[in-house]
Amino acid sequence: MTDKERKELQIMATRVREGVLTATHGAKCGHPGGSLSAADVFTYLYFREMRIDPADPRDPDRDRMVLSKGHTAPGLYSALANRGFFPVEDLATLRHIDSYLQGHPNMNTVPGVDMSTGSLGQGLSVAAGMAKGAKFLGKDVNVYAVLGDGEIEEGQIWEAAMFSAHYKLDNLCIIVDLNGLQIDGPTAQVMNSAPVDEKFAAFGCHVVVADGHDYDALEAAFARFHANHGSGRPTAILVKTLKGKGVSYMEGQVGWHGKAPNDEEYAQGMAELAAARAALEVE
Amino acid sequence: MADVKKVATRQSYGEALKELGAEKADLVVLDADLANATKTDIFKKAFPDRHFDCGIAEANMMDVAAGLSTMGLVPFASTFAMFASGRAYEQVRNTIGYPHLNVKIGATHGGISVGEDGASHQCCEDFALMRTIPGMTVLCPSDDVEARKMVRAAYEMEGPVYLRFCRLATPVIHDESYDFHIGKGEVLTEGGDVAVIATGIMVPEAVEAAKLLKEKGVGAMVVNMGTIKPLDEDLVIRAAQKCGRVVTVEEHTVIGGLGEAVCGVLAEHCPTPVKRIGVYDEFGHSGPAGALLTAMGLDAAGIEKATLAFLGK
Structure with a gap:
């Protein structure tokens, strides 16, 4: 990755984060914390990694992404909007009664959303079904599933992991957002899912650990995924992140899991992100 | 009835999958370690590369089926009715029903006639659970x-379908010329004193009950309601208008199944007294299927008896 490419991704990530704030502020509810922790992953996926075309969102040969931690729809929607799947201005209508931007991802109303999700623990199974389907049909399609570290407390995740290894789904990339916080508090205290790396390894995955806010680390991690094609094993990329990343008063604060910024907080957050973007643009 | 041909509808399911599989390359079958009970092993023998065993993990299986369907395949996800509609209810509701995906759920071992396995495996709630999901088609063959x-x-319709099959071999009452359409019931016998609307393996019993009723001077119009949802409302109303009394028969709890679906239609469009025959808010228990059905009033004699009582005869 060149310096210019890295900077472009970092600048885009600030726009994705601005969209998260705009969407949740407009909704007066929603989930900014986990949207911001995964914003760099969303940006990397939609602006560098996935083979997709906003002009043809239903292309049968496109790569797929299943947002298993569906409550972070503001992050996914913002990435899709900034990628050109629908107007960025529409993000402010999130969760409104007449909006197509449903509170959790809806594949039938939102262009670019590959699967309706929201009920935790199910997305990895769907992604495995997609990956199995792609292999059955002989299609060169990669499937990405983004999971939360609280979400992996759901037993179905491990049913899906077992299935994925059993059926040798090396076209499946599992991404776990290790932001360390869930609604009731730190994941280590609510229900300790650690060691996540050993669990996925024991279930038959190639495990890669990366800094989820470092684009060089993400590039290296996804390169491992591509190198694993042909190995007959799925890849699990565990990304270490900071919940609320990029907005000072949200960073590391469990209270911002599912709360929208008020007008004042919104203005402050947008100013911080604009300043970060300006700094990147002049560098 | 001794010389009547009997086939379990789960057997029919397996054979139909094999026949259809030969024509449709996009048809795939999933099972959860029950292939020789659900009879998907018949399909598996013919098309091993299109049969995906998911192990004992029904929730995962339903969502894998959802994923397969988004790739353009037509998955039939198979397990016992208890696990398809019960354990995996939320997967079916949120990940198949809500996005309205083209997944077919082949649920075998519905009802009390599971027999010796007992209450844990006798699913009498699946119609009720599956009916509540918007856009779900619910079928139960006679x-x-x-x-x-x-x-x-x-297979030929687009969208999610729940099919309920049974373990017990039961009489074959149709010949191959029978023409089934989703959403359409079938009038099997004409009669003007009572309409008996039945589904699944209760249909042959209702036909036999109608013969017994005829001997008592009661004319029964027997309706085979193979589609639980969308219900053939026109036929229900027509039967009620003609007979003035309606009996429903199902191998299912009387709460939320065919009986209450019929009651709902009639309450809104044609208020008519209804007697619901089914499982009365209790769990089943172990025993031979036939003896269990008799004990619960779910055979021809039981239907006759309940109908006569309902009619005050």
């Missing part, structure tokens, strides 16, 4: 012929 035609109809 015999082998209807079961095989239902599998084809389910």
Whole structure:
């Protein structure tokens, strides 16, 4: 990755984060914390990694992404909007009664959303079904599933992991957002899912650990995924992140899991992100 | 009835999958370690590369089926009714029903006639659970012929379908010329004193009950309601208007199944006294299927008795 490419991704990530704030502020509810922790992953996926075309969102040969931690729809929607799947201005209508931007991802109303999700623990199974389907049909399609570290407390995740290894789904990339916080508090205290790396390894995955806010680390991690094609094993990329990343008063604060910024907080957050973007643009 | 041909509708399911599989390359079958009970092993023998065993993990299986369907395949996800509609209810509701995906759920071992396995495996709630999901089609065949035609109809329609099959071998009442359409009931016998609307393996019993009732001077119009949802409301109303009394029969709790679906239609459009015959808010227990059905009033004699009492005769 060149310096210019890295900077472009970092600048885009600030726009994705601005969209998260705009969407949740407009909704007066929603989930900014986990949207911001995964914003760099969303940006990397939609602006560098996935083979997709906003002009043809239903292309049968496109790569797929299943947002298993569906409550972070503001992050996914913002990435899709900034990628050109629908107007960025529409993000402010999130969760409104007449909006197509449903509170959790809806594949039938939102262009670019590959699967309706929201009920935790199910997305990895769907992604495995997609990956199995792609292999059955002989299609060169990669499937990405983004999971939360609280979400992996759901037993179905491990049913899906077992299935994925059993059926040798090396076209499946599992991404776990290790932001360390869930609604009731730190994941280590609510229900300790650690060691996540050993669990996925024991279930038959190639495990890669990366800094989820470092684009060089993400590039290296996804390169491992591509190198694993042909190995007959799925890849699990565990990304270490900071919940609320990029907005000072949200960073590391469990209270911002599912709360929208008020007008004042919104203005402050947008100013911080604009300043970060300006700094990147002049560098 | 001794010389009547009997086939379990689960057997019909397996054979229909194999027949359809030979024609449709996009048909795939999933199972959860029950292939020789659900009879998907018949399909598996013919098309091993299109049969995906998911192990004992029904929730995962339903969502894998959802994923397969988004790739353009037509998955039939198979397990016992208890696990398909019960354990995996939320997967079916949120990940198949809500996005309205083209997944077919082949649920075998519905009802009390599971027999010796007992209450844990006797699913009498699946109609109720599946009916509540918007856009879900719910089918239950009366015999082998209807079961095989239902599998084809389910494949040919776009959208989620729940099919309930049974373990017990039961009489074949149709010949191959029978024409099944989703959403359409079938009038099997004409009569003007009472309409008996039945589904699944209760249909042959209702036909036999009608013969017993006829001997008592009661004319019964027997309706085979193979589609639980969308219900053939026109036929329900027509039967009620003609007979003035309606009996429903199902191998299912009287809460939320065919009986209450019929009651709902009639309450809104044609208020008519209804007697619901089914499982009365209790769990089943172990025993031979036939003896269990008799004990619970779910055979021809039981239907006759309840109908006569309902009519005050």
